[in-house]
Structures are given as C-alpha cells and as structure tokens.
Amino acid sequence: MLDPKLLRNDLDKVITNLARRGFDFPAKEYKALELSRKKLQVRAEDLRADRNAQSKVIGKAKAAGEDIAPLLQNAEKLGVDLDSVDTELNQLQVELNTLLMEAPNLLDESVPDGKDETCNQEERRWGDIVDLNFNALDHVDLAEALNMLDSAKATKISGARFTVLYKDLARLQRALIQFMLDLHTTEHGYTEVYVPYIVNANSLFGTGQLPKFADDLFALKGEQDFYLIPTAEVPVTNLFQDSILDSDSMPQSFVAHTPCFRSEAGSYGKDTRGLIRQHQFEKVELVHVVKPEDSWATLELLVTHAESVLKQLELPYRVVTLCSGDTGFGAAKTYDLEVWLPSQKAYREISSCSNFLDFQARRMQARWRNKSSGKNEHVHTLNGSGVAAGRALVAILENGQQSDGSIALPSILHQYMGGQETIPAK
RNA sequence: GGAGAAGUGGCUGAGUGGUCGAAAGCGCUCCCCUGCUAAGGGAGUAAGGGUCAAAAGCCCUUCGAGGGUUCGAAUCCCUCCUUCUCCGCCA
Numbered sequence: 001m002l003d004p005k006l007l008r009n010d011l012d013k014v015i016t017n018l019a020r021r022g023f024d025f026p027a028k029e030y031k032a033l034e035l036s037r038k039k040l041q042v043r044a045e046d047l048r049a050d051r052n053a054q055s056k057v058i059g060k061a062k063a064a065g066e067d068i069a070p071l072l073q074n075a076e077k078l079g080v081d082l083d084s085v086d087t088e089l090n091q092l093q094v095e096l097n098t099l100l101m102e103a104p105n106l107l108d109e110s111v112p113d114g115k116d117e118t119c120n121q122e123e124r125r126w127g128d129i130v131d132l133n134f135n136a137l138d139h140v141d142l143a144e145a146l147n148m149l150d151s152a153k154a155t156k157i158s159g160a161r162f163t164v165l166y167k168d169l170a171r172l173q174r175a176l177i178q179f180m181l182d183l184h185t186t187e188h189g190y191t192e193v194y195v196p197y198i199v200n201a202n203s204l205f206g207t208g209q210l211p212k213f214a215d216d217l218f219a220l221k222g223e224q225d226f227y228l229i230p231t232a233e234v235p236v237t238n239l240f241q242d243s244i245l246d247s248d249s250m251p252q253s254f255v256a257h258t259p260c261f262r263s264e265a266g267s268y269g270k271d272t273r274g275l276i277r278q279h280q281f282e283k284v285e286l287v288h289v290v291k292p293e294d295s296w297a298t299l300e301l302l303v304t305h306a307e308s309v310l311k312q313l314e315l316p317y318r319v320v321t322l323c324s325g326d327t328g329f330g331a332a333k334t335y336d337l338e339v340w341l342p343s344q345k346a347y348r349e350i351s352s353c354s355n356f357l358d359f360q361a362r363r364m365q366a367r368w369r370n371k372s373s374g375k376n377e378h379v380h381t382l383n384g385s386g387v388a389a390g391r392a393l394v395a396i397l398e399n400g401q402q403s404d405g406s407i408a409l410p411s412i413l414h415q416y417m418g419g420q421e422t423i424p425a426k
Numbered sequence: 427g428g429a430g431a432a433g434u435g436g437c438u439g440a441g442u443g444g445u446c447g448a449a450a451g452c453g454c455u456c457c458c459c460u461g462c463u464a465a466g467g468g469a470g471u472a473a474g475g476g477u478c479a480a481a482a483g484c485c486c487u488u489c490g491a492g493g494g495u496u497c498g499a500a501u502c503c504c505u506c507c508u509u510c511u512c513c514g515c516c517a
Contacts (some may be wrong), residue, residue: 009479041476045486052486055498068497075497244436244473365474376473413517 001362002103008034017106020324021112025103033096040089047082050115051075101205102212105359108294108333109323114323120336121323126307127316129340134403136335138343139394140274142401143169146426160272161279168423172396172409173282175387175416179258180284180309184386188305190255190286195235197258200225203238206364208330218279228261232285233383240289245379249373251290251298255386258283270350271327274394276348288382291368292358299355302384303335306351309387313410315395316340318347332357337387339395348392353384
C-alpha cells in the first residue's frame with residue numbers, strides 16, 4: 001500500500017511514477033473521496049466527542065439522583081446523527097481503501113522505462129552456452145524418452161498443466177530442493193522454515209495478491225476463506241503481519257520450500273508444453289525482513305544468493321532488471337534470473353528477486369521499533385526465488401543432455417542422487 | 427466430533443453498565459541516592475487514526491473478531507474464531 005501521507009502531500013509525484021508502469025492513478029476520484037472523508041470523519045469524531053461528554057454528564061446526574069430525562073433526549077439525537085454520518089463515512093472509507101489497495105508500488109528511479117519484457121535491461125551473463133552439435137531435444141522429449149514424465153496421466157487425474165514425474169526425474173527434483181535448502185541455510189545464513197500451503201484472504205491482501213489478482217489464485221470451494229499459496233512469499237512474509245520487531249532482532253532471512261499453485265488465467269496458449277508453466281510447481285523461496293536503510297543492499301545480496309544456485313548447478317544464465325511495465329504490482333524494483341534453454345535458444349525466467357520497500361509491510365502492519373527515533377516504523381520486505389525447482393529441472397535436462405539421450409547431472413547434485421552422475425539413456 | 431473452561435497492555439493479572447485506556451505486580455526507560463555490589467526513592471512506559479505545513483495540544487477508535495441492546499459496554503445478549511482440559515477419532 002502506498003503511504004496515505006504521500007498521496008495527500010505529493011499526489012503529482014505518485015501519478016507520474018505510476019504512469020511509468022502504465023497505471024493510471026484515479027487522482028480525481030481520490031481527491032474527491034479524500035475531501036469528503038476529511039469532512040465526514042471530523043464531523044463523526046466531533047459527534048462522538050459530544051456524545052461521550054453527554055454520557056458522562058448523565059452518569060453524574062444519575063449518581064446525584066437528578067432527573068435525567070431531558071438529558072437523555074439530547075443524547076439520543078446525537079446518536080441518530082452519528083449513525084447516519086458513520087454509515088456514510090464507512091462507505092467512503094471502503095471506497096478509498098479499495099483505491100489504495102489497488103494501486104501498485106512506486107518504482108525506484110533506477111528501473112528502466114519500457115512497456116513490456118522486451119525492454120528489460122540485461123545486467124550480466126554467466127556461464128558458457130554449449131553449442132550442442134547433435135539434434136538437441138527439449139525437456140519433454142528427453143524425459144518422455146526416458147519414461148520419466150507423463151502429462152497424459154496427469155491430465156486424466158487432474159487436468160491440463162499438471163504433470164507426473166517418475167524415478168530419477170522425481171528424485172532429481174527432490175535432490176534440487178534439498179541442495180538449495182542446504183546451500184541457503186549453511187552458506188547464506190537463512191533460517192529454514194516450514195509453512196502452511198493454504199492461507200486466508202487477509203494474508204493475500206498483506207503481500208499484495210489480493211484484491212487485484214484473485215483470478216490467478218486457486219480458492220478452496222465452500223464458505224471457508226482458504227486459498228492455495230501461489231508462492232511461499234505469502235505465508236513466510238506474513239509471519240510478520242501485525243507485529244513489531246525489536247531492532248536487535250533484525251535483519252531476518254528465511255528460506256522455505258513449498259509447492260506453488262497458480263491458476264495461470266490469462267496465459268492460455270503460453271508454454272503449454274512441458275514443465276515451464278504448471279498449475280503446481282516446487283519452489284525454494286528466500287524472504288528478507290530488514291530495516292529500511294538496508295533494503296537496497298539486501299536486494300543485491302539476494303540476487304547473488306539466487307545466482308549462486310545456478311552457478312553451482314553449472315547452468316548458464318543472465319540477470320535482467322525488469323523495466324517499468326514488467327515490474328510486478330508490489331515491487332519497487334525486480335531482478336530476474338533467466339536460465340539458458342537450448343531447445344528454445346533463449347533465456348527463460350527461473351528466479352525473480354524484488355524489493356518491496358514498505359509496500360507489503362504497510363498492508364500487513366509489519367513494523368520495527370526504531371531506537372534512534374523511538375518510533376514504530378514499517379519494515380522493508382524482499383523476496384526472491386532461490387530458485388524455481390520445476391524450471392531448474394527443465395534447465396538441467398536440456399543443458400545436460402548427451403547425444404546418446406542420457407543426462408549428465410551437475411556435480412553438486414551427485415551426493416543428493418546417491419552418487420549417481422547421470423540419468424542413463426533407456 | 428462430544429463435554430467443560432478461558433481469551434484484558436511487553437508479561438502476570440484485577441476489573442460485571444458511567445470520571446476505566448483500564449488497579450496492582452513484573453519488565454523496560456530516564457532521573458536521584460549510594461565507595462563497589464545489593465538495596466532504595468521518584469517520574470515515565472499500548473497501538474492505530476484524525477485535525478495541523480509541522481510540532482505541541484485537542485479529539486476519535488481499540489479489552490479475541492463481528493453484530494446487537496443502551497444516552498453510555500472490557501462489563502449484558504447473539505454469532506464466529508482461537509486456546510486449554512477431559513473423552514472419542516486419527517497421520
């Protein structure tokens with residue numbers, strides 16, 4: 001959520017900034033609502049103050065045994081007035097709040113302008129792209145030839161965009177997850193955490209998926225307020241909802257492995273083949289909660305943590321800064337890691353690392369006690385994939401494929417595969 | 427799933443219709459006293475919001491959540507949630 005004070009004091013700045021995303025902030029509507037809100041709120045509070053004062057007088061009069069009937073009449077009228085003002089005010093506040101909750105975060109100045117992903121800015125590349133001198137297959141052909149992937153079965157038992165993995169491929173995914181968790185806990189200092197895969201709407205408001213992106217979520221049917229998580233970011237960041245951290249207990253960083261569930265509404269026809277875009281996929285997620293002054297340095301650090309996964313997996317990748325039009329709703333700035341896929345002869349997103357500043361913290365009331373100012377201030381939150389396991393699986397298959405149809409596994413994973421160095425050809 | 431009990435500030439805990447945003451204690455902060463330590467004395471110490479350029483001040487809201495009764499609710503009524511105990515079931 002944007003800072004309401006900023007909206008009141010420097011609305012133009014907000015309008016200009018959000019326009020870079022292609023977001024048209026409804027300034028006129030906002031101004032009108034805000035003006036009425038101010039009037040009504042002041043009036044409501046005045047009435048309430050009057051009523052409180054009246055009630056005290058009644059209390060005293062009653063205690064003194066005086067006749068309170070005339071006083072009651074007056075107080076009753078105040079109550080009626082207050083009711084009607086309250087009703088109007090509540091409705092206004094719902095409208096204002098919706099407007100605020102639907103506005104994206106301000107972009108950092110360093111974010112390049114651009115309409116879509118074609119304008120993203122490449123920062124650096126790592127790794128050698130191996131020119132496969134045989135007829136390279138994509139991961140689906142490779143895995144099916146090995147009898148380790150079955151989309152048809154998954155479609156039968158669930159539907160499109162699900163998959164069934166068998167044998168070495170299933171184990172390889174598990175190995176990847178273990179490796180990533182170990183790397184981040186032992187080398188990067190993250191605290192491992194296990195969290196629920198089902199969350200309530202409030203948590204999704206906190207991290208910004210709701211109210212705007214309900215269509216991207218799987219909601220459990222029935223009256224209950226339950227959603228499948230689209231990313232571990234939701235439960236992990238919400239560990240801090242409605243809490244005040246001691247400045248000594250910061251920064252905090254967590255790593256969690258969870259499945260992620262996304263409806264992929266609006267992506268019909270995109271990446272329909274294989275594991276790239278599934279309703280259910282595995283991901284290892286990194287989350288930071290830091291003091292405001294540290295968040296930009298933490299973003300750079302976070303990216304290197306995600307990069308180190310790809311380096312150790314010996315997968316060529318590049319880092320891009322998302323342009324203004326491609327940066328997600330809550331992020332002030334995002335770096336994507338894109339891994340090389342030989343079958344597509346392209347880099348594809350495998351990790352996304354973002355600084356949310358106080359945008360999520362304000363929504364979920366996550367604060368810390370600033371010793372020097374003595375005030376409670378919002379924390380800054382960041383998160384990044386470290387990395388998406390499903391896509392890492394794709395990258396390992398495609399980059400490790402040999403001319404005989406076997407898959408050479410990155411050496412770091414051998415220990416997690418019981419010493420196995422390849423997935424042999426069938 | 428059944429039966430019972432309970433949810434109050436950082437913590438413990440008092441408070442059953444009106445000067446209660448809430449006694450007391452602990453903790454914490456500052457000050458004083460003290461040769462050191464121990465102990466003692468005093469003051470302060472919830473959050474969110476509005477008004478204001480800002481501060482001060484003033485005001486509003488919040489005693490698990492949401493509704494209701496009332497001039498007035500921590501206190502009475504209803505619904506829900508959570509926790510604890512016992513029983514049942516269960517990975």
